[in-house]
Amino acid sequence: MRTEHPHWITTPLTADLLRGALDLERTVHGLLPHRLPARARAQNTDPQLEMAESQPSGVRLAFRSRATAVELDTLPTKRAYAGAPPRPDGVYELLVDGSPAGRTTVTGGHTVTVDMRTGQTELRPGEPGTARFTGLPERAKDIEIWLPHNEITELVALRTDAPVEPLPDRGRRVWLHHGSSISHGSDAEGPTTTWPALASRLAGVELVNLGFGGSALLDPFTARALRDTPADLLSVKIGINVVNQDLMRLRAFTPAVHGFLDTLREGHPDAPLLVISPVLCPIHEDTPGPTGYDFSALAEGRLSFRATGDPAQTVEGKLTLTVIRDELARVVERRAADDPHLHYLDGRDLYGESDAAELPLPDQLHPDAATHRRIGERFARLAFAPDGPFAAGDA
Structure with a gap:
C-alpha cells in the first residue's frame, strides 16, 4: 500500500481538509464522509439512502502544498449486482490549481453484491488500498482530490512529500x-x-x-x-x-x-x-x-x-x-x-x-x-x- 519515500509526511485527516461533506464519522479504519448529518441519518429507514448519502459525490480533499507526490489510503465499499456486468472501480481525480492533473482507482476494499430479484445483499470484506499521484509541479499550489462519486470511501491516511495546509477560502459562492x-x-x-x-x-x-x-x-x-x-x-x-x-x-x-x-x-x-x-x-x-x-x-x-x-x-x-x-x-x-x-x-x-x-x-x-x-x-x-x-x- 505505502511506497518508500525518504520524506513522507503523514497529515491527520480533519474536517478542514475536506469540502462537500456535511458530517464526518470516525470509524475503526479512519474517517467516513457523510452527505447527511447524523440527525438526518438517525431518522432514515431506507438502505438505499443510507448507501447513497455515504457515497461521497462532490466530496474532495482540498489543501495547499508544494508536494510533488501524494498518497491517499482508503477503504472503498464497492457495489455489484448479481448477473449484471461488473461495475468499474470508482475513480479518484486530482485537480491542481483547478485543472485536471491525474486520475486513478483503488482496487480491493469491501464489496456488497445485490441480488436484484430478491433484494438480498452479501458483503465480502476487503482491505484498504492506495490512490497515488506523482510528478506534481514543485511549487506552492492548490490540490484537490475528488473522491469516487459512486463508492463509499473511508479515508485512512494522507501522505505527501511536503507539508500540507488547508486550502484558503477563495471567496467563491x-x-x-x-x-x-x-x-x-x-x-x-x-x-x-x-x-x-x-x-x-x-x-x-x-x-x-x-x-x-x-x-x-x-x-x-x-x-x-x-x-x-x-x-x-x-x-x-x-x-x-x-x-x-x-x-x-x-x-x-x-x-x-x-x-x-x-x-x-x-x-x-x-x-x-x-x-x-x-x-x-x-x-x-x-x-x-x-x-x-x-x-x-x-x-x-x-x-x-x-x-x-x-x-x-x-x-x-x-x-x-x-x-x-x-x-x-x-x-x-x-x-x-x-x-x-x-x-x-x-x-x-x-x-x-x-x-x-x-x-x-x-x-x-x-x-x-x-x-x-x-x-x-x-x-x-x-x-x-x-x-x-x-x-x-x-x-
Missing part, C-alpha cells in the same frame, strides 16, 4: 444542490464530470452536492439538512424518484413540495432558489411507476429498467413526469409572487427529445458520460448567465 441519481452522478466518467461538478467548475463556485441515488423523495430530514447548510445558491431537482418509487399521489405531492420549499426558506430566506423538474425520461413521461428491472435485458447481461405502472391511473392521481413538471411549474408560479428569488427550470431544457434521439439513456433511466457533460454545460450556461437565476451579484 457556495452552490448547494439536491437531486436524484442523475445529480449523484450515475454513469458519469468520474467525480469531476458528474453534471453538478462540471457545472460548478465552469461557473467558478463551490459545490455541495446532495444528489442521492434513488432518494430525492422530499424527505423532511433532507429539507432540514439543506436548510441548515450554509450556501449562497440553492437548487432542488425534484420528481423522477417520486415516480420511480410510486411514492405518493398528486394530492400528497403538491403539499410536500410546498413544505420542502418552506423548510429551505427558513434557513435561506433570500438566496436564489432554483426548482428543476425532471429531464426527459421516455419510459416515465406518461407512464407512472414503480420502476422495475428489465429482467429480459439482465438475461442478456445488460442492466436496464422499465416502467410498470398503468397510464390510465393518472386520472386517479398517480404521478408521471409530465404531471410533475406541470405541477412544479404551478407551485413555483404561485410562490414567486411573494418570493422574487424563486425560479423554475424545465429539466427538458437540459436534456430533451432531440438529445434523447442523439444520446439515448443506455439503461432507460440514467444518462451516460457524454450526456452528463451536456447537462452540466447547459446548466452552467442557463443558470449562471448574466440574466440567469444564479447570475453573479444575485446571491
